[in-house]
Amino acid sequence: xxxxxxxxxxxxxxxxxxxxxxxxxxxxxxxxxxxxxxxxxxxxxxxxxxxxxxxxxxxxxxxxxxxxxxxxxxxxxxxxxxxxxxxxxxxxxxxxxxxxxxxxxxxxxxxxxxxxxxxxxxxxxxxxxxxxxxxxxxxxxxxxxxxxxxxxxxxxxxxxxxxxxxxxxxxxxxxxxxxxxxxxxxxxxxxxxxxxxxxxxxxxxxxxxxxxxxxxxxxxxxxxxxxxxxxxxxxxxxxxxxxxxxxxxxxxxxxxxxxxxxxxxxxxxxxxxxxxxxxxxxxxxxxxxxxxxxxxxxxxxxxxxxxxxxxxxxxxxxxxxxxxxxxxxxxxxxxxxxxxxxxxxxxxxxxxxxxxxxxxxxxxxxxxxxxxxxxxxxxxxxxxxxxxxxxxxxxxxxxxxxxxxxxxxxxxxxxxxxxxxxxxxxxxxxxxxxxxxxxxxxxxxxxxxxxxxxxxxxxxxxxxxxxxxxxxxxxxxxxxxxxxxxxxxxxxxxxxxxxxxxxxxxxxxxxxxxxxxxxxxxxxxxxxxxxxxxxxxxxxxxxxxxxxxxxxxxxxxxxxxxxxxxxxxxxxxxxxxxxxxxxxxxxxxxxxxxxxxxxxxxxxxxxxxxxxxxxxxxxxxxxxxxxxxxxxxxxxxxxxxxxxxxxxxxxxxxxxxxxxxxxxx
Amino acid sequence: xxxxxxxxxxxxxxxxxxxxxxxxxxxxxxxxxxxxxxxxxxxxxxxxxxxxxxxxxxxxxxxxxxxxxxxxxxxxxxxxxxxxxxxxxxxxxxxxxxxxxxxxxxxxxxxxxxxxxxxxxxxxxxxxxxxxxxxxxxxxxxxxxxxxxxxxxxxxxxxxxxx
Numbered sequence: 001x002x003x004x005x006x007x008x009x010x011x012x013x014x015x016x017x018x019x020x021x022x023x024x025x026x027x028x029x030x031x032x033x034x035x036x037x038x039x040x041x042x043x044x045x046x047x048x049x050x051x052x053x054x055x056x057x058x059x060x061x062x063x064x065x066x067x068x069x070x071x072x073x074x075x076x077x078x079x080x081x082x083x084x085x086x087x088x089x090x091x092x093x094x095x096x097x098x099x100x101x102x103x104x105x106x107x108x109x110x111x112x113x114x115x116x117x118x119x120x121x122x123x124x125x126x127x128x129x130x131x132x133x134x135x136x137x138x139x140x141x142x143x144x145x146x147x148x149x150x151x152x153x154x155x156x157x158x159x160x161x162x163x164x165x166x167x168x169x170x171x172x173x174x175x176x177x178x179x180x181x182x183x184x185x186x187x188x189x190x191x192x193x194x195x196x197x198x199x200x201x202x203x204x205x206x207x208x209x210x211x212x213x214x215x216x217x218x219x220x221x222x223x224x225x226x227x228x229x230x231x232x233x234x235x236x237x238x239x240x241x242x243x244x245x246x247x248x249x250x251x252x253x254x255x256x257x258x259x260x261x262x263x264x265x266x267x268x269x270x271x272x273x274x275x276x277x278x279x280x281x282x283x284x285x286x287x288x289x290x291x292x293x294x295x296x297x298x299x300x301x302x303x304x305x306x307x308x309x310x311x312x313x314x315x316x317x318x319x320x321x322x323x324x325x326x327x328x329x330x331x332x333x334x335x336x337x338x339x340x341x342x343x344x345x346x347x348x349x350x351x352x353x354x355x356x357x358x359x360x361x362x363x364x365x366x367x368x369x370x371x372x373x374x375x376x377x378x379x380x381x382x383x384x385x386x387x388x389x390x391x392x393x394x395x396x397x398x399x400x401x402x403x404x405x406x407x408x409x410x411x412x413x414x415x416x417x418x419x420x421x422x423x424x425x426x427x428x429x430x431x432x433x434x435x436x437x438x439x440x441x442x443x444x445x446x447x448x449x450x451x452x453x454x455x456x457x458x459x460x461x462x463x464x465x466x467x468x469x470x471x472x473x474x475x476x477x478x479x480x481x482x483x484x485x486x487x488x489x490x491x492x493x494x495x496x497x498x499x500x501x502x503x504x505x506x507x508x509x510x511x512x513x514x515x516x517x518x519x520x521x522x523x524x525x526x527x528x529x530x531x532x533x534x535x536x537x538x539x540x541x542x543x544x545x546x547x548x549x550x551x552x553x554x555x556x557x558x559x560x561x562x563x564x565x566x567x568x569x570x571x572x573x574x575x576x577x578x579x580x581x582x583x584x585x586x587x588x589x590x591x592x593x594x595x596x597x598x599x600x601x602x603x604x605x606x607x608x609x610x611x612x613x614x615x616x617x618x619x620x621x622x623x624x625x626x627x628x629x630x631x632x633x634x635x636x637x638x639x640x641x642x643x644x645x646x647x648x649x650x651x652x653x654x655x656x657x658x659x660x661x662x663x664x665x
Numbered sequence: 666x667x668x669x670x671x672x673x674x675x676x677x678x679x680x681x682x683x684x685x686x687x688x689x690x691x692x693x694x695x696x697x698x699x700x701x702x703x704x705x706x707x708x709x710x711x712x713x714x715x716x717x718x719x720x721x722x723x724x725x726x727x728x729x730x731x732x733x734x735x736x737x738x739x740x741x742x743x744x745x746x747x748x749x750x751x752x753x754x755x756x757x758x759x760x761x762x763x764x765x766x767x768x769x770x771x772x773x774x775x776x777x778x779x780x781x782x783x784x785x786x787x788x789x790x791x792x793x794x795x796x797x798x799x800x801x802x803x804x805x806x807x808x809x810x811x812x813x814x815x816x817x818x819x820x821x822x823x824x825x826x827x828x
Contacts, residue, residue: 397689
């Protein structure tokens with residue numbers, strides 16, 4: 001019965017979403033306060049209904065109600081409780097429910113935090129959010145209903161895909177979706193601005209916190225997904241340029257660009273049209289990602305099930321929203337007045353360069369991801385575009401951006417001084433070169449790329465610190481005065497520095513891992529030894545173990561350095577009994593920032609076993625850097641000036657004096 | 666420089682960056698794209714040794730042999746034609762005889778055998794690589810929903826280790 005109520009709540013949600021999609025827009029056009037007031041109330045009701053429905057589905061999982069087809073297909077009574085909760089979104093229907101839940105959650109957040117938004121803008125934004133929610137409600141109800149019943153109810157479920165029975169599933173999809181779908185708010189703000197035909201610095205100030213929040217979650221989601229793939233798949237890789245990874249990476253690139261261009265718009269009232277376009281593009285890429293993942297058009301590790309009707313439906317949603325938004329853009333954008341002139345060498349100029357490179361890089365990834373698809377449709381030829389393509393094209397194009405990063409914050413708005421910035425950075429550049437040379441010396445030559453890469457990473461990290469150093473005016477002022485200035489800097493300054501520093505840390509990890517990692521594939525028998533990364537591994541033998549819903553064959557390895565045992569690890573081959581599906585559980589040992597990664601292969605006829613051992617130096621920097629970037633996002637988000645509701649008062653005063661709003665600085 | 670000249674310089678800079686990007690993408694495509702073939706295609710297509718391709722099909726039942734060390738040889742078939750493949754490394758968990766597989770590598774000039782450097786593994790036990798499934802469906806060898814059907818794993822514990 002409760003299942004049917006959940007289903008009914010979803011249908012009711014669709015009705016509410018349709019009302020909120022239409023009435024407030026008409027209200028905003030007619031300046032009808034009552035009609036506009038429907039938007040916040042409707043959005044909150046919508047959230048409550050979808051949350052209830054989602055809760056019902058979760059309940060069905062927790063009590064293992066196998067009369068629900070979705071639960072039967074993806075759960076098992078013996079599954080640990082945590083995975084019963086997370087299993088809700090470990091399948092197509094459930095993950096679409098999560099998608100929907102997050103769209104309406106963001107609508108509700110706009111209501112809660114946007115108390116001071118102008119009525120018309122708020123009504124339009126919430127209506128656009130409801131368009132998205134309606135489209136996905138239709139999609140779920142018509143093609144991917146999670147509440148379908150089975151009669152008679154099976155006694156036991158088919159179990160969740162073992163790869164997904166991991167703590168990673170608990171956090172990766174929700175974080176990723178918070179990012180992905182969070183950009184819907186930017187999209188809604190952009191479309192609402194186009195509907196109103198008016199846009200100003202205050203608009204940018206409202207949009208920026210949402211962009212920042214979505215970006216922060218997306219960063220976390222991608223990093224988490226990367227680490228999960230690394231430890232769970234047993235292939236030892238952390239990024240595969242898999243189409244689905246690209247699908248989440250493209251909105252990240254576009255979102256990063258948006259974050260920076262919204263800054264220009266907020267501070268200088270320039271790049272208005274571009275910022276609106278970018279907001280539309282970012283969410284379009286999120287939708288495209290959803291399409292690529294959910295339709296099964298791509299060969300990917302994330303494609304659960306292929307059902308052509310779903311693909312066509314999502315393609316329809318995609319066309320409708322992207323096409324519609326671009327038509328609206330083409331029609332309305334000429335009405336938006338742009339302003340704010342600046343010299344090429346200036347903070348704005350640097351941010352334009354950032355945008356240029358990020359969007360071109362994003363286009364490169366898009367090309368590489370879609371080209372096989374397009375070619376197959378046109379000529380029928382099947383090709384694969386893999387890591388070498390992306391490393392060559394994307395990798396090279398990113399270098400100028402990385403070189404420019406430390407310069408950006410040091411240039412003044414409007415008219416910057418490149419020579420001055422250079423003078424401030426010469427110590428940083430020098431130190432980075434020294435670091436590269438030291439590495440080159442230690443390694444007795446070694447790969448030149450590694451030395452240059454290390455120099456680049458150091459340059460990024462030190463450059464971020466130099467920004468804070470010069471802002472606080474260390475060196476010119478007395479230490480304690482400068483220290484007080486440093487403490488008093490706006491949090492967004494720390495956010496910027498942290499994010500740029502984190503980028504450097506990630507680059508460091510990528511460079512070191514890709515040049516110095518070692519891989520050893522060796523057949524081992526009990527008592528035999530292998531070497532990796534200066535450690536010796538002794539294979540002590542196998543044992544058999546039984547878990548709640550799997551059996552495990554575990555190999556034990558003792559790891560020693562210079563004859564002293566420093567660590568040990570279990571690496572195993574696991575067989576999930578319900579699906580008879582084997583997985584590899586790698587044994588991972590962390591040494592400070594580096595890791596030893598041991599995965600078991602097949603047993604040999606003579607009693608030995610193939611073992612693959614990777615030495616991954618500095619690999620934790622890759623995700624550590626992402627965590628620092630994320631921290632930067634949160635610090636920046638906590639800046640008083642950026643609080644979601646904060647800009648309101650200023651705007652209320654400013655609105656009547658329409659023509660030109662003076663930027664805050 | 667006048668303002669106009671400056672603006673032109675900026676636009677020229679932007680356009681040239683995009684041009685460089687386009688050229689780079691085209692170059693990267695020419696360098697690193699691998700075409701997909703099935704054993705039957707290789708009779709007509711001339712592939713010179715050393716050219717990277719993807720080879721897909723089914724792993725022929727009973728063809729998997731392990732040499733000393735970590736090299737494995739197996740035969741990829743599309744029902745009528747076969748290609749022997751050798752691979753050094755650890756096979757993915759879901760690699761089974763009779764199941765679909767996609768390997769990437771090139772033909773060795775001396776031995777004419779296909780030397781794979783990667784064997785594609787996927788998350789799902791019913792999974793059939795899309796390229797392979799499309800072709801097999803066309804040839805009527807395999808159909809949707811029979812994921813496990815034709816490939817009933819003989820040693821379903823192929824990946825599991827008997828202590």
